[in-house]
Amino acid sequence: MKPAAFEYHAPTTADEAVTLLAELGDEAKIIAGGQSLVPMLALRLAVFDHLVDLRKLEExxxxxxxxxxxxxxxxxxxxxxxxxxxxxxxxxxxxxxxxxxxxxxxxxxxxxxxxxxxxxxxxxxxxxxxxxxxxxxxxxxxxxxxxxxxxxxxxxxxxxxxxxxxxxxxxxxVWRGRAGFAIEEFARRAGDFAMAGAVVAVRLDADSRIERVALGLIGLAPTPLRATTIEAELIGRPAAEVAAAEIGNSVTAGSSSVPADIHGSADYRRRIGAVMVARAWTRAVEEASND
Known part of the structure; x- marks a missing residue:
């Protein structure tokens, strides 16, 4: 299929771009790299009368x-x-x-x-x-x-x-000090969107206790998620005493509105997410411990 007809705009400054957006209202859509928007336009899953291209905005x-x-x-x-x-x-x-x-x-x-x-x-x-x-x-x-x-x-x-x-x-x-980071995700094929994934950042103090931590989830809700309650519970604990599987199960157990489709049920995605969290946690703690 081909996109529906639209009028193309190529502003050269941010001020010009937002002026266009204000004038055109809901009939306009920004296009940057177009890697998500163009397929949607081609399949007519999205239709706009105006596209505002940002490629000329060096700023x-x-x-x-x-x-x-x-x-x-x-x-x-x-x-x-x-x-x-x-x-x-x-x-x-x-x-x-x-x-x-x-x-x-x-x-x-x-x-x-x-x-x-x-x-x-x-x-x-x-x-x-x-x-x-x-x-x-x-x-x-x-x-x-x-x-x-x-x-x-x-x-x-x-x-x-x-x-x-x-x-x-x-x-x-920028996280300073003894910090470790990891991202793990599971996709059906390389390059596909992840069915579930995890993002972990952890910082340890001089005694290898958890000083700062952030736990993010990919693909397990309508929006990206942070496991803030689990993060708070981890502060001050010795990193060596925290079981990766415990973290994985705790984080994903609290995720509601997990999507389900032909590729996997909500429960399946939740189980995958727990494994991804555990893997990312292990890698991040190892990196922080070796710093």
């Missing part, structure tokens, strides 16, 4: 270290994120998530801002952003905003952004 591209955080422009491609040395050093979880996104053709075209704004619960970048307490920076004709990741993802493919807002960048805090 949305780039990676900068800013104090104890790393800023990534929303228009930066997955491939650029994956090969950046600062990301690899300061936000290793993001670096390790990148190769799991689709295939290299998708990573060469898709953008981090597009992936996060698309807000797919089975996507790697939204889960990493939530797990690491990233901040989303937006602009509209009215104001500039910073939205914490915990408030950003509001439902299936939906965010806290207004229709005339544009995601301009994402800031990821």
């Amino acid at each position: 949305l591209r780039g990676i900068e270290t800013r104090g104890d955080a790393v800023w990534i422009g929303a228009g930066t491609t997955h491939a650029a994120v994956g090969r950046d040395p600062d990301i690899r050093r300061d936000v290793p979880l993001l670096h390790r998530a990148t190769p799991l996104i689709g295939h290299f053709q998708i990573r060469n075209r898709g953008t981090i801002g597009g992936a996060i704004a698309h807000a797919d619960a089975a996507g790697e970048y939204p889960a990493v952003a939530l797990t690491l307490d990233a901040q989303m920076h937006t602009v509209s004709p009215r104001e500039q905003r910073t939205i914490p990741a915990a408030e950003y993802f509001t439902g299936m493919w939906s965010t806290a952004m207004e229709p005339d807002e544009l995601l301009t960048g994402i800031t990821f805090p």
Whole structure:
């Protein structure tokens, strides 16, 4: 099939882009890398009268270290994120998530801002952003905003952004000290969206007790999830005394609204998720312990 007819717009600045969004309203849709939107348009699962292309917005591209955080422009491609040395050093979880996104053709075209704004619960970048307490920076004709990741993802493919807002960048805090990170996911085929997955970040103190921890889930709800209750219970415990299987079962047991389809029941996905959490936990703790 082919997309329905639409009018194409190619603004050269963020201000021009949000002005278009405000003028065109619900009839307009932003297109960044197009790796999610174009297939939906081609199948006519989505129809818009106007597409606002962000490819000419140089201000949305780039990676900068800013104090104890790393800023990534929303228009930066997955491939650029994956090969950046600062990301690899300061936000290793993001670096390790990148190769799991689709295939290299998708990573060469898709953008981090597009992936996060698309807000797919089975996507790697939204889960990493939530797990690491990233901040989303937006602009509209009215104001500039910073939205914490915990408030950003509001439902299936939906965010806290207004229709005339544009995601301009994402800031990821840098974890210092004895920290370890891991991401594990299960997909039917390489490049497919994960049926279930887990993102783990953990920091240990000098006595190898858990000082800081973040547990994220992929594909087990309409939005990315954080196991905040389990995280709080883990603080202060000796890492060596925490059983990986215990963490996996505890985290996934609290996940409600697990999706089910022809590929697997909710219970099956929950069991896979528990295994992914256990694996990611083991790897992250091992890395932190060896630091």
